[in-house]
Amino acid sequence: MINFINATTIRRSLYIVVLMLAQMTFGQQDSQYTQYMYNTQTINPGYAGSRGMLSLTGLYRSQWVGFNGAPETLNFSFNTPVSERVGIGLSFYSDEIGISKEDNIAADFSYTIPLNDRGTHLAFGLKAGLNILDVDFSKLNPNNPNDPSFQNSNSIEGQVSPVIGAGLYLRHRDRWYLGLSAPNILKTTHYDDVTISAADERMHLYLIGGYVFDLSSSWKFKPAFMLKSVQGSPLAADVSANFWFNEKLTLGTAYRFDSAVSGLLGFQVTNGIMLGYAYDYDLTDIAEYANGSHEFFLRFEIGGRSKGVINPRFF
Numbered sequence: 001m002i003n004f005i006n007a008t009t010i011r012r013s014l015y016i017v018v019l020m021l022a023q024m025t026f027g028q029q030d031s032q033y034t035q036y037m038y039n040t041q042t043i044n045p046g047y048a049g050s051r052g053m054l055s056l057t058g059l060y061r062s063q064w065v066g067f068n069g070a071p072e073t074l075n076f077s078f079n080t081p082v083s084e085r086v087g088i089g090l091s092f093y094s095d096e097i098g099i100s101k102e103d104n105i106a107a108d109f110s111y112t113i114p115l116n117d118r119g120t121h122l123a124f125g126l127k128a129g130l131n132i133l134d135v136d137f138s139k140l141n142p143n144n145p146n147d148p149s150f151q152n153s154n155s156i157e158g159q160v161s162p163v164i165g166a167g168l169y170l171r172h173r174d175r176w177y178l179g180l181s182a183p184n185i186l187k188t189t190h191y192d193d194v195t196i197s198a199a200d201e202r203m204h205l206y207l208i209g210g211y212v213f214d215l216s217s218s219w220k221f222k223p224a225f226m227l228k229s230v231q232g233s234p235l236a237a238d239v240s241a242n243f244w245f246n247e248k249l250t251l252g253t254a255y256r257f258d259s260a261v262s263g264l265l266g267f268q269v270t271n272g273i274m275l276g277y278a279y280d281y282d283l284t285d286i287a288e289y290a291n292g293s294h295e296f297f298l299r300f301e302i303g304g305r306s307k308g309v310i311n312p313r314f315f
Contacts, residue, residue, distance in 0.1 A: 030183070030204050030228070031073045031095045033061060034254055034262045034278040035297045037224045037240065037315060041077045042091050043206045044181035045108035046125030046169030048079040049087015051313060053303035055079055064282065064290035069098035080303075085112045087123070099139040103132040106163050106183075119173035127165030127183060132158055162186060174313050176211040205229045212244075212314050220244040222314055240264065244314060250276070259283060260293070274299040 033039050039059055040047040056078040064070035072095075079089030089108035094101070106129025112121050135156035167181030185203050210224035221243055228236040242252030242264060250266030260283055266276040276297030282290060 030230075031061075031071070031075070031093060032063075032228075032236075032238075032256075033059065033073075033075070034238075034240075034256075034260075034280055034293075034295050035059065035264065035276050036208070036226050036238065037210055037222075037242070038266075038274075038276060038297055038299065039075065039077075040169075040179065040208065040315070041079055041089055041108060042075060042093065043183050044125060044167035044169055044179045044208065045089070045106075045127040045165060045183075046110050046123040046167040046179060046181065048089035048108040048110040048123075048125060049081035049112070050110070050121075050123060050169065050171060051079070051301065052081060053301050056300045058298045059295065061293065061295040063280075063293040064286060065292060065294060067286065067290040070290065071095065071097045079108060086110070087112070091127075091129075099136050101134045101136075103134075104163060105129050106165070110169070119175075121171055123169040123171075125165075125167040125169060125181070127163065127167070129163040131161045131163050131184075133161070134158060174212060174315075176209070177315055178209045179207070181206050181208075203230065210315055215243075218246050220247075220314065224315075242266075242314075254278070256280075266297075272301040 030043075033042075036043075039057060041057070057076070059073075059075040061071075061073040061075075063072070073093060075091075075093040077089060077091035079087055081087045087108075087110040089110075090106070091108060092103075092105045094103050096102075106127045108125060108127050110123045110125040112123040114121050133156060163184045164186050165181065165183040166185060167179060167183075169177065169179045169181075171177040182203050182205050187203060205228070207227040208225065210222055213221040215221050221241070224240045224242070226238045228238075236259075237257045238254060239257075240252055240254035240262075242250050244250050248268045250264065250268075252264035252266075254262040254264060256262070260280040262278050262280045264276070264278045266274060268274050274297075276295075276299075278295040278297075280293035280295070281287070282292060
């Protein structure tokens with residue numbers, strides 16, 4: 001979440017309004033995903049290697065379609081086990097909001113400890129990388145471009161800051177999982193020397209979980225949740241319910257408290273390829289100006305899994 005201080009000029013005030021409108025929506029801070037249950041590595045490095053094979057995922061999200069300057073996010077990650085206990089991965093996302101663009105690339109490492117002989121494992125994860133911020137003031141469209149406050153404007157280009165994150169990921173075979181993580185524990189301040197202002201990025205804390213129920217030989221039911229907390233903002237909560245038919249077709253719905261209701265669709269094309277789509281209908285006033293949000297997901301996997309693990313897996 002970004003907080004601005006020391007506002008003294010009209011140009012900077014407009015910049016603040018643009019970014020706040022684009023980024024602040026009833027608890028949204030970091031990039032949000034409706035299909036978070038398939039995109040766990042981005043927020044929790046302890047997930048790396050847990051699927052037992054080389055796993056590559058890609059996700060594209062277009063939020064508030066039709067709203068000028070709305071968030072657009074591209075996410076890519078891969079992870080693989082390198083031994084029975086060690087997993088590694090790489091995650092990347094690009095988030096464009098209004099006049100700002102953030103790129104984040106990080107390496108993930110996990111170490112897993114078996115807690116019993118019934119398939120319960122606890123993984124400790126570390127994340128390290130870089131965040132790159134660009135802000136293009138030339139995209140602003142003031143009513144009076146001759147206003148002295150808009151003269152000699154310098155854009156923010158390639159402002160680099162470190163990323164250090166950590167996570168715990170507890171799972172029991174294909175039955176349930178629970179994770180606690182902070183993708184970046186550092187508080188980073190971005191400075192704008194022209195307007196003498198600053199933007200703070202604070203630590204986000206995530207709690208995720210899910211359980212798989214067998215309804216019949218053909219149907220499985222998986223409820224899942226994600227809680228997201230950051231200082232200075234309300235707790236953000238997402239809950240979802242997915243139904244899995246014949247390990248091929250997934251149908252579900254999700255609710256983001258006080259923000260959006262969603263429909264989810266997934267299809268396991270082969271054991272190694274999964275496609276997913278989600279549509280969000282906004283429940284806030286912005287629904288009058290936007291046409292919902294679209295999210296597309298692709299997972300591609302290569303290799304085999306550990307003995308006794310069902311193929312394919314729900315999470």
